[in-house]
Amino acid sequence: TRARLRDTYDKVNENFQTLFPTVFGGGKAYLELTDDNLLEAGVSVMACPPGKRNSTIHLLSGGEKTMTAIALIFSIFQLNPAPFCLLDEADAALDDANVLRFCKLIKTMAEKTQFIFISHNKLAIEMAEHLLGVTMHEPGVSRLVSVDIQEAIDLAGNE
Amino acid sequence: TRARLRDTYDKVNENFQTLFPTVFGGGKAYLELTDDNLLEAGVSVMACPPGKRNSTIHLLSGGEKTMTAIALIFSIFQLNPAPFCLLDEADAALDDANVLRFCKLIKTMAEKTQFIFISHNKLAIEMAEHLLGVTMHEPGVSRLVSVDIQEAIDLAGNE
Amino acid sequence: MYLKKIKLAGFKSFVDPTTVLLPSNLISVVGPNGCGKSNIIDAVCWVMGENSPKYLRGESLADVIFNGSTTRKPVGQCSVELIFDNQDGSIGGEYAKYGEISIKRILTRDSDSAYYLNGTHCRRKDIVDIFLGTGLGSRSYSIIGQNMIARIIEAKPDEMRVYLEEAA
Amino acid sequence: MYLKKIKLAGFKSFVDPTTVLLPSNLISVVGPNGCGKSNIIDAVCWVMGENSPKYLRGESLADVIFNGSTTRKPVGQCSVELIFDNQDGSIGGEYAKYGEISIKRILTRDSDSAYYLNGTHCRRKDIVDIFLGTGLGSRSYSIIGQNMIARIIEAKPDEMRVYLEEAA
Ligand SMILES: Nc1ncnc2c1ncn2[C@@H]1O[C@H](COP(=O)(O)OP(=O)(O)OP(=O)(O)O)[C@@H](O)[C@H]1O
């Protein structure tokens, strides 16, 4: 299992080093082992958004952390890409510039993978090809409603 | 210290029972001790949004949990209201109906307390009397910029 | 292979039988706070074999069955069915020849879960096995719940290694 | 009593001296991800005596001093000053007679922090003492950081009791 873990670590690290600059529009990131013995070691996530100095993920801002985590999650996902992917408000902490980069990444991946995503953000909703409205007209009971793009934005609460 | 803790618990519970229905526009909530001996007991947060059955905070949705946590935090704050209060993206998981209720609560409290709040949400930004823009034109270096309401919305990233 | 439909009945807040159609590769689920969006994701996790209440935001397994509202009584059972299009044969083994594959899970309050594959009763292991190698699974990186991003961000180096081991 | 101004220099990403004016009771701080909004909140926590790097999102106390960017070199010290309007005399004791109160903290890389109250050198304890009874303090419920809401939501009953004890 040591060889397998080594192989996974190397592949994820490679994916992460190419995906991070795509998601951030620049900068660099990588994984680092805290110890030479892989089976004992911890894995630190080092990330450096464009224009900033290097640091661990903990020194970044809320939005930068989210973007870094998204890049890492998709780096692991790409090891064995599933036919569909469910995302639950992955874009909550992001400003619009980052939401747009996030959408660009999802759209490229949607050529091979089906994405079903939950979002309150207008820009993310607009990227969808189909919308699924959920309401609770009767308190405590969920029902589906068909919505168009304008209704969806009202329903999700972005005015 | 036992009497003091009892007093704090009772007062927070009382504040919480009145503040929760204000924040949710209905429903009820209360604190519950897991054990009769106050010094050993844990405190469970029971919350029941309008139209739903009673449950602990853990069974609620993301947005409902945030609103419950906001009601609880301000219940503790009201024990000894400070002259100013800093909020960092407290509204991140909320849809617009809840952001508006959150704003209504803040506006009422702003008669006695100064609020400085960080938000990406257009509706929350519009409630402010003054705006403070922060940018990083020079990478890695923060600077203040004066902004008007439209610029602030663009800057915060709501398109 | 892609997901064509999700059918829910009695599952969490979806007390009435509901069919979710998924006609394309980019589908956005929208609605106000607390309306039931994340419950759809929990339903997919559950039918794929998830047995830990913690991962389903509950305290016990029966918390997935509709337990009532101010106007409705609790119900005794819940069921979720996923219908996949398998025209490209990517679900391998003996099921490769089927153009459509359905997995279903039913739970009643007084007995264990029952699993069905294309309508025939099967074990939980059979469901888990079909997804082997496809990158799917109740704990795989294809289902990113509302807390997953916060968990990755706050993870200490030792915890991060465990995430990589799970993925290996 | 209210907060009139925050002055920062060399603190995290605010390397150049910056004065934040606070002219009213409802002030919104806006800007893109990573531009430095939360650093302003950290500055207020820090000058009020916060000494744990964890609460300041750093690994060591020196992480609050600007440590460089692609175009600037790290600096050797940082300082933050809060200027309060105390016309209503709500900050009691010997300071009630002052219409304006300023607290300041300076840290250099090779020595400890120095605290100043209305320009005169004082101890950390003096700063903490002035805020006693006002509901303010670096860990009080008047500063709700980006993770505080998530911490309250995920808290188990024992942890929730500890939060109440802190508030007592
Ligand atoms: N077994 C159950 N029976 C009935 N209702 C349930 C059950 N389990 C959960 N619920 C209800 O479902 C609601 C949560 O729905 P969900 O988490 O899907 O909301 P959401 O649409 O994701 O909201 P948000 O936008 O806030 O994340 C809760 O209000 C809860 O009361």
Ligand SMILES: Nc1ncnc2c1ncn2[C@@H]1O[C@H](COP(=O)(O)OP(=O)(O)OP(=O)(O)O)[C@@H](O)[C@H]1O
């Ligand atoms: N000592 C330091 N020296 C220089 N830069 C620092 C220092 N400490 C933190 N930073 C930088 O400050 C940035 C974080 O700023 P902050 O957390 O205030 O962002 P934010 O505006 O709150 O963003 P978000 O909207 O994503 O929460 C990080 O990118 C980090 O690199």
Ligand SMILES: [Mg+2]
């Ligand atoms: Mg949700």
Ligand SMILES: [Mg+2]
């Ligand atoms: Mg921030």
